[in-house]
Amino acid sequence: MIDFNALKTRAAAAKPIVAQLEDSKRVPDFSIMQDGLLFDYSKTTIDRDSRDLLLGLLETAGVAAKRDAMFGGTAINETEGRAVLHTALRNLNAGPIVVDGEDIMPSILETLAAMEAFAADVRTGAYQGQGGTITDVINIGIGGSDLGPVMAVRALSPYHDGPRCHFVSNIDPGDVAEVLKNCDPIRTLVIVASKTFTTIETMTNARTVRDWMAKSVSDPAAQFAAISSDLDKTAEFGIAAERVFGFGNYVGGRYSVWGPIGLSVMLAVGAAHFRDFLAGGAAMDQHFRDAPWQENLPAMLALVGLWHSHACDYATRAVLPYDNRLGRLPAYFQQLEMESNGKGVSMDGAPLPFHSGAVVWGEPGTNGQHAFYQLIHQGTRVIPCEFMIAARAHEPDLQYQQELLIANCLAQSKALMEGRGMDVARKIAASKGFTGDECERQASHRVFQGNRPSVTLAYEMMTPFVLGQIIALYEHRVFVEGVVLGINSFDQWGVELGKELATGLEPVVTGRQSTDGQDASTTALVDFLRGKGA
Ligand SMILES: O=P(O)(O)OC[C@H]1O[C@H](O)[C@H](O)[C@@H](O)[C@@H]1O
Numbered sequence: 001m002i003d004f005n006a007l008k009t010r011a012a013a014a015k016p017i018v019a020q021l022e023d024s025k026r027v028p029d030f031s032i033m034q035d036g037l038l039f040d041y042s043k044t045t046i047d048r049d050s051r052d053l054l055l056g057l058l059e060t061a062g063v064a065a066k067r068d069a070m071f072g073g074t075a076i077n078e079t080e081g082r083a084v085l086h087t088a089l090r091n092l093n094a095g096p097i098v099v100d101g102e103d104i105m106p107s108i109l110e111t112l113a114a115m116e117a118f119a120a121d122v123r124t125g126a127y128q129g130q131g132g133t134i135t136d137v138i139n140i141g142i143g144g145s146d147l148g149p150v151m152a153v154r155a156l157s158p159y160h161d162g163p164r165c166h167f168v169s170n171i172d173p174g175d176v177a178e179v180l181k182n183c184d185p186i187r188t189l190v191i192v193a194s195k196t197f198t199t200i201e202t203m204t205n206a207r208t209v210r211d212w213m214a215k216s217v218s219d220p221a222a223q224f225a226a227i228s229s230d231l232d233k234t235a236e237f238g239i240a241a242e243r244v245f246g247f248g249n250y251v252g253g254r255y256s257v258w259g260p261i262g263l264s265v266m267l268a269v270g271a272a273h274f275r276d277f278l279a280g281g282a283a284m285d286q287h288f289r290d291a292p293w294q295e296n297l298p299a300m301l302a303l304v305g306l307w308h309s310h311a312c313d314y315a316t317r318a319v320l321p322y323d324n325r326l327g328r329l330p331a332y333f334q335q336l337e338m339e340s341n342g343k344g345v346s347m348d349g350a351p352l353p354f355h356s357g358a359v360v361w362g363e364p365g366t367n368g369q370h371a372f373y374q375l376i377h378q379g380t381r382v383i384p385c386e387f388m389i390a391a392r393a394h395e396p397d398l399q400y401q402q403e404l405l406i407a408n409c410l411a412q413s414k415a416l417m418e419g420r421g422m423d424v425a426r427k428i429a430a431s432k433g434f435t436g437d438e439c440e441r442q443a444s445h446r447v448f449q450g451n452r453p454s455v456t457l458a459y460e461m462m463t464p465f466v467l468g469q470i471i472a473l474y475e476h477r478v479f480v481e482g483v484v485l486g487i488n489s490f491d492q493w494g495v496e497l498g499k500e501l502a503t504g505l506e507p508v509v510t511g512r513q514s515t516d517g518q519d520a521s522t523t524a525l526v527d528f529l530r531g532k533g534a
Pocket residue numbers: 142143144145193194195196197198199202253254339492495
């Protein structure tokens with residue numbers, strides 16, 4: 001049984017980070033270099049003894065056996081009775097993976113080849129819209145059928161040489177309307193991406209876009225492709241089987257960018273770059289399976305996360321990529337981490353005796369510095385930060401700006417760690433001409449507590465391979481945290497209640513049903529909104 005008490009005691013008594021760094025061996029010992037990624041967790045209060053305790057959690061929770069069960073195809077998603085094998089989508093060279101007595105690799109490879117052939121046809125113009133070569137692609141999907149592609153297409157924009165990609169996710173009519181404004185129906189390919197092919201937002205938007213297209217082309221379905229694990233439903237929607245790309249139930253929505261859900265990424269950057277992305281993920285899988293825990297990047301990232309969330313009791317953590325093209329990465333990680341590890345009961349159904357996973361949020365630097373970093377530096381809550389930074393820009397002529405970006409990134413983690421004491425703050429206030437009590441008052445506003453933890457992930461440049469490494473790193477980190485917490489990281493029952501109630505409220509909002517039986521607040525809101533236009 002996991003018990004965080006010993007860790008809490010150690011965390012409460014931990015030496016400050018600056019004092020930890022007096023140990024000359026600390027930086028090499030508290031960092032991991034793996035396939036071009038440098039993970040530095042020396043700017044935390046974890047010392048060798050607390051690390052040993054953290055590593056003990058992995059043994060107690062049986063992480064190695066669970067990891068092997070996951071890669072081996074055991075149905076570790078127990079509440080849905082499913083294996084968890086998104087890793088198979090990137091297992092291109094490593095042999096068979098058997099689920100229910102059947103090797104799933106041949107069908108994965110066949111689908112990948114079909115995606116590649118289709119993507120090549122679209123990119124070369126062999127596949128045409130009813131007005132010529134495809135110039136625009138609209139991916140309609142939500143959650144895992146949106147966030148991965150949207151994040152990766154933006155992250156890899158230096159490699160983008162295919163058609164423009166647009167993403168429609170929200171049921172909000174403003175989302176689809178804004179995208180349609182910029183597309184020409186006769187040269188647009190629409191991808192309906194939905195694992196279940198029942199999600200109300202996606203199916204409603206797909207019908208809206210089909211109607212829009214039908215106004216300009218005689219056969220709209222000919223410009224539609226579908227991605228789903230339910231091939232009957234894609235056929236029902238009228239999409240020809242040759243443009244339908246399926247995937248197995250052993251791939252969860254938020255883990256699905258590696259397969260057909262990544263089609264828009266492949267259309268944007270081409271199959272070779274998409275394969276590099278898969279290779280990055282596969283390299284991280286291999287590392288996760290082989291490396292001893294203390295040198296194991298996902299395991300150590302998970303343990304640092306648990307130290308902060310469960311030993312130090314910090315409720316949130318910030319993901320701060322110093323790469324503007326990673327602008328959707330925090331949102332992607334929000335689904336990955338919070339949908340996976342935001343659970344109230346352990347695997348056996350008993351209430352969780354401690355908190356579930358941390359709240360994840362963030363924005364790219366340096367923009368965030370001019371917005372919410374104030375709270376990170378001086379607010380009363382401690383926010384562990386996860387910085388990401390590349391050595392090289394994709395714009396060689398602008399490398400100096402990259403260097404300024406690097407300086408900013410390093411300055412933030414240093415400022416968080418070192419802070420600024422009252423003595424220095426007093427000198428600053430005095431230099432501004434303040435004296436006496438006013439000097440003290442002014443100085444206290446300029447104090448930074450310091451000892452605020454962060455980790456930094458550094459790499460040469462944001463390439464498809466590096467993106468694959470980072471996404472797989474975070475997937476496995478979520479897995480390790482989930483196993484230690486004893487929860488099922490692969491179901492998402494918490495999204496169901498709201499969906500059910502929305503279905504029930506639809507006739508009330510549209511006026512086909514009265515508000516009888518609704519609570520007083522909902523009734524008042526329905527009355528107001530109906531009076532104003534619903
Ligand atoms: O791909 P779909 O079946 O349309 O599902 C889209 C999303 O909706 C659900 O509500 C789940 O919470 C997500 O995990 C999923 O990614």
